[in-house]
Amino acid sequence: xxxxxxxxxxxxxxxxxxxxxxxxxxxxxxxxxxxxxxxxxxxxxxxxxxxxxxxxxxxxxxxxxxxxxxxxxxxxxxxxxxxxxxxxxxxxxxxxxxxxxxxxxxxxxxxxxxxxxxxxxxxxxxxxxxxxxxxxxxxxxxxxxxxxxxxxxxxxxxxxxxxxxxxxxxxxxxxxxxxxxxxxxxxxxxxxxxxxxxxxxxxxxxxxxxxxxxxxxxxxxxxxxxxxxxxxxxxxxxxxxxxxxx
Ligand code: NDP
Numbered sequence: 001x002x003x004x005x006x007x008x009x010x011x012x013x014x015x016x017x018x019x020x021x022x023x024x025x026x027x028x029x030x031x032x033x034x035x036x037x038x039x040x041x042x043x044x045x046x047x048x049x050x051x052x053x054x055x056x057x058x059x060x061x062x063x064x065x066x067x068x069x070x071x072x073x074x075x076x077x078x079x080x081x082x083x084x085x086x087x088x089x090x091x092x093x094x095x096x097x098x099x100x101x102x103x104x105x106x107x108x109x110x111x112x113x114x115x116x117x118x119x120x121x122x123x124x125x126x127x128x129x130x131x132x133x134x135x136x137x138x139x140x141x142x143x144x145x146x147x148x149x150x151x152x153x154x155x156x157x158x159x160x161x162x163x164x165x166x167x168x169x170x171x172x173x174x175x176x177x178x179x180x181x182x183x184x185x186x187x188x189x190x191x192x193x194x195x196x197x198x199x200x201x202x203x204x205x206x207x208x209x210x211x212x213x214x215x216x217x218x219x220x221x222x223x224x225x226x227x228x229x230x231x232x233x234x235x236x237x238x239x240x241x242x243x244x245x246x
Contacts (some may be wrong), residue, residue: 001029002226007054007079010034011062011119012089014043016188017138020214021086021221026050028222033075035060035089062089062115063107072122081130084225085123087116087160088138092190094149105152112156117163120178124171133176134225137164138217141184141240157182161236168234177233179224184240186212207242 008025012018013034022034023046031054036043043057056078060071075082090112093104116137127133142150143157161180168178185191185202191211194202203209217239223229224237238244 002222002228004029006030006083006225007081008032008084008086008225009075009082009119009123010086010088011060011115012036013046013057014039015046016190017183017186017214017217018086018088019046020218021088022046022055023050024215024218024222025225026052026055028226030084030225031055033058033079035062035071037061037089062119063110065118068115068118068122072119076126082123082126083133085119085133085135086138086221086225087119087135089115090138090140090156092150092153094153096149097151100152105155108152109156109159112153113159113163116160120163120167124167124176127176128171128174131175133171134229135164135167135176135178136221136224137178137180138221139164139180139182139236141182141238141244144182144236144238144246145244164236165234172233177224177229179229179232179234180236181217181220181224182236182238182240183217184212184238184243186214186217186239188214202243205243206240210241212239212241 008030013022014036022032025032035058058071061067093108137160139160140157142154146154164178164180220237220239
């Protein structure tokens with residue numbers, strides 16, 4: 001199997017895209033440790049449905065450094081070596097610039113960008129020792145195009161792309177690859193809350209004429225974690241039905 005024997009951490013695996021990533025990785029032979037912030041029941045449900053053995057869940061608030069360190073302590077006590085990290089957990093706090101509160105800007109940056117920075121820093125130390133690893137950061141089409149009402153989210157996701165390219169250059173000599181996956185409009189709780197008019201407007205911009213499935217994103221993540229992508233680093237792979245073409 002593509003990921004046989006690999007030990008991989010996924011943040012935000014309790015639902016949505018993260019849950020699908022966890023499932024696809026387990027189906028491909030990986031052992032997965034995945035985090036949730038508050039939905040323990042949902043995380044347990046995902047865990048109980050996984051194929052294979054050695055998977056576990058970890059409570060972690062990625063906007064809080066102490067919480068990250070505590071969660072990592074548990075993971076490192078079980079796994080001395082780690083092959084992959086998927087920084088998937090993310091939030092939105094939308095609003096037009098003039099009405100956006102500082103705390104909404106900070107929350108989104110702290111969760112989506114600083115959380116990925118802290119986890120990447122901690123895990124790259126472990127990966128450097130074994131001179132191998134693959135890190136995948138889940139950004140967004142919004143980080144590539146911008147979007148009115150999402151300046152905080154767009155800044156966090158565009159930041160993640162620049163961050164990944166920089167770290168990819170720093171870690172390449174140690175055989176650690178860092179890439180991004182940029183989903184477009186994917187059917188999850190995050191997009192479920194949009195009203196029909198907004199959804200119809202977005203659909204008009206998608207050449208493949210459908211919303212993406214979480215599995216479309218998960219398959220791209222699986223590829224970037226596998227040795228089949230061993231010559232790819234610093235790349236952003238768009239999974240958007242043609243909504244934005246670079
Ligand atoms: P969901 O809102 O469905 O799930 C978010 C996940 O992140 C949950 O597992 C949640 O845990 C976790 N999470 C949220 N806040 C924190 C935190 N502070 N600390 C730790 N974990 C946290 O999101 P999606 O599945 O839709 O999105 C996943 C990623 O994909 C995000 O980075 C998002 O920006 C990105 N994306 C999504 C798109 C879409 O169309 N859905 C499009 C483009 C990008 P819990 O369940 O415990 O709350």
